[in-house]
Amino acid sequence: MDLSPVAEDYLKAIYHLEDEYQRPIRTTEISEELDVTSPTVTSMLDSLAERELVDYTPYQGVELTDCGEEIVLKLIRNHRLLETFLMEHLDYSWSTVHDEADRLEHHVSDEFTQRLATFLGEPAMDPHGDPIPDSDLVIPEETPYTALTEYESGETVTVEQVPHRDPDIRDYLSQHRIGPGTRLVVDEVLSIDLVTVVPSSTETPVALPTHVARRIGARAVTK
Structure with missing residues (x-):
């Protein structure tokens, strides 16, 4: 269409x-x-x-409609495969790759997308930790990660998934060096809708609004 x-x-x-x-x-x-x-x-x-x-x-x-959703899932597949390629092979950062993929996703064919998926080894996740729809446009309904808000003070986690569609949130996390692979210690979970974390790379506390922390997926670091 x-x-x-x-x-x-x-x-x-x-x-x-x-x-x-x-x-x-x-x-x-x-x-x-x-x-x-x-x-x-x-x-x-x-x-x-x-x-x-x-x-x-x-x-x-x-x-x-079902037809409208199919078009969107194709775009999402294009977008997330392009993000993966741009980061792995053209040295884009996780905080800048989204906008570039947004521009490109509309202009690639189904054949190109499948060739790209094959070239990349059929990745299941994009660089932000979001699932990539497979060739049948099936996408997992549940994330394999736990929201940052579910952890308690003193726990150490590794960030696996970050919200990136909102440029203000993306820039804030990037400025404080919080992204996929970042190790954090949950410092405080406050009653005023704030979660304070300490990235291991800076050891400087960072305050995250709860609505942002809820969208950060992480895995517990086992000691």
Whole structure:
């Protein structure tokens, strides 16, 4: 199906918002996610609904159809394989690779994607710790990692998965040298929605809002 990159970005936004909220998505939420006006969102949703990529009822919300979800899973597969290649072979950092893959994901063929997967050894995870859909577009529903908020003060963990779609969160973590592979000691879990951690590389406490710490996946370090 011939879709513009802009239309594909709308489908991706709906997919991620559905995953976050577990309900039909409001036009205002898509507007905030993509930084566009509500009338622009409504116009695009009408177009996507005509192509049977979304189920859209004004004032009730929008959901992806099976066809719309298939398009998104192909984009996610493209994106995460590209991120893996860019980091492993072109020395991109985990904090900069997302935007580059965002630009490229719309412009590669299915054949290229499969050749890339074969070249990379069919990786199951991307550099941020997110699962890569397989060639049948099957993606695990549960992460193998434990959220940072589930650990107690004094525990040592290794970061395996980081949130990276939000540039502000991505930059904050990068500035404090927290990324995949970072070893942390959980310092304090505060009642004011903060988790304080100490990266082993800096030994300087870093405060993380709970909503960010909840999206950091980690494994306990066994002593």
